[in-house]
Amino acid sequence: MEKINSIYIVDDDPITVFGIRKILDNIVKCENIDAFGNGKLALESIIKALEEASEIPEVIFLDINMPIMDGWQFLQEFIKLPLKEKVRINIITSSIDSVDRENWEFYKTQTHHLVTFINKPLRSEELIKITKSA
Amino acid sequence: MPIGTKSSLRDYLIKQLPSATAFINTDFKVVHASDQWIDTFNFSATEVFGSTIFDLFGSPNKSWRRILQSCFKGQPTEIDPSTYVDHNNDQIWIQWQNIPWYDENENVIGAIIQAEEVTQSVNNQLELEKLRTCHNSSDDHPTDAKTAEGEILLKTLIDNLPLNVFIKDLDSKKVLVNKSECEYLGVEHPEELLGKSDFDLYDREVAQISRDEDLQVMRSLTPILGRETANKKKDGKTTTFLTSKIPLIGEDGAVKGLVGISLDISDLKQKEEELRDLINVTSLQNKKLINFAHIISHNLRSHAANFAMLLDFFVNERDTVEKNRLTGMLIEASDNLLETLENLNEVVAINANTNLNKKPVYLTKTVAKVVQSLSAFLKTNNAKITNDISEDVQVNVIPAYLESILMNFITNGVKYKEPSRDPILKLSAIAENGNIVLSISDNGLGIDLKKYGDKLFGMYKTFHHHKDARGIGLYITKNQIEAMGGRVTAQSTVGKGTTFKIYFNGKN
Secondary structure (H helix, E strand, O other): OOEEEEEEEEEHHHHHHHHHHHHHHHHHHEEEEEEEEOOOHHHHHHHHHHHHOOOOOOOOEEEOOOOOOOHHHHHHHHOOOOOOOOEEEEEEEEOOHHHHHHHHHHHHOOOOOOOEEOOOOHHHHHHHHHOOOO | OOOOHHHHHHHHHHHHHOOOEEEEOOOOOEEEOOHHHHHHHOOOOOHHHOOOOHOOOOOOOOOHHHHHHHHHHHOOEEEEEEEEEEOOOEEEEEEEEEEEEEEOOEEEEEEEEEEEEEEEHHHHHHHHHHHHHHHHHHHOOOOHHHHHHHHHHHHHHHHOOOOEEEEEEOOOOOOEOOOOHHHHOOOOOOOOOOOOOHHHEEHHHHHHHHHHHHHHHHHHHOOOOEEEEEEOOOOOOOEEEEEEEEEEEEEOOEEEEEEEEEEEHHHHHHHHHHHHHHHHHHHHHHHHHHHHHHHHHHHHHHHHHHHHHHHHHHOOOHHHHHHHHHHHHHHHHHHHHHHHHHHHHHHHHHHOOOOOOOOEEEHHHHHHHHHHHOHHHHOOOOEEEOOOOOOOOEEOOHHHHHHHHHHHHHHHHHHOOOOOOOOEEEEEEEEEEOOEEEEEEOOOOOOHHHHHHHHHHOOOOOOOOOOOOOOHHHHHHHHHHHHHOOOOEEEEEEEEEEEEEEOOOOOO
């Protein structure tokens, strides 16, 4: 079983958060799985971790439609952070809007982090493939 | 001469007759003649008497002989004027009277021939005749007749064309206008327009444009064809024309002016505009529909995805406790789906009720009613509402929507208050371009419109940490305002507050 130090789930839908957690329990060994209701909360947590030189998440599950700060706004801020580590960001969405796919294509080229795009519903077979260090 | 005998007296009297008169016997020989006769025909007295009339006037004239013979039978005859060449070789006209000559016993003994010179009157007659012939011949002249006919045809054609036709001289003054042009400019006779320029007839600006076109056409000798022009009369009435201006060249090859032809396309133009409005409305509605379809597919999809995921867990779960937990989650997912459907239903209902049951209501009365119904909520939050709306302000609305809109903006203003101060809301209204604009200002958290401006009125968009924020209120409010033909804008400063402006459409 894959071992990961820290995973963030950024999603405002408790059912999705519950689902991701449940699947992750069975496919990875991870002590720190944290969930955030919007992009702003997750970003603040990462900035705090940077300042305290504590653990930065290796994998982020990112929803797009969220209040306060949505997935794209989060990504925009995240790629500006002075992070040497390569982080895997998995965009998880029920959106079938082509604009969202175009946004993903754009952000992929703007950063050294690994950005993937996956449509809901979530299946554990798929989650296994994308829950690993970048 | 002695006047002793009866015959000598007669001879004397005949001699003195003022007219040229000759007496002939039945042998056509001249018996008596007046001096005037001898003088008129320049005879010598000796040759006249005893000569026949035919000897004197040349070869015997058959018809004259016959006339004289019937004269001898008592039938006087006048002969039409005929010519006679006198001693000066001048042609003179003579009218002959032949009268029977009776003796005392009423027996015809010869004829009295009177010759009257009628040259002058014949010449006059001839002159007149000549003139008449001349005149007649001019009427009969083939090209002249055709020109006249052509002119009538052209005038009929020009006057009956459903086009305004005019000819202008080098100074752009009208020298010809047709009936349509007269009707358009509201005059009865073309004379009222002749000599006038566009500056006399139209709005100055329009006249200047027209004059510039005229000059261009006359200078370049290149016609303007089918140009769309807006004409504004002095009374402000605007007409759209499709105008052609063609340079008019004189016989000497120099430009004389221009021929203008205008087709009134105002009706077409108006229809085109109506059509464009319709297209705008339709494309706007289409855009809204697409947007709504998008919202539906997105929102339903997220629920469907949750169901699929939870069911997948449920099927593979053996632990009873965990199964119960999953059942609880499924119920929650189902409730969420129902709520979403209710929200969507509400939006559909709003858009389906467009312009239905709109009626004028006093804005301030509805505000008071809403504030009253929210009194407990306002009191709990220490909120203060200032209503500056004048009592006579009326808006044309669906009353239930207006209440819902006011309710939403007021509760939002209080709900998203700045924690350090008590919420204050100010309501005011002004009239602007025939619409009533309602302003609702709060001193709350404010919102970064640079970041969220395009999402502010979107569905399921929330911008603050608040337990009750569902992201549906402003979306519904916006739909209600638009369904009544209005619109809504927002201004905001983070930390200071937000002002919403609601534009109520003045028209029904």
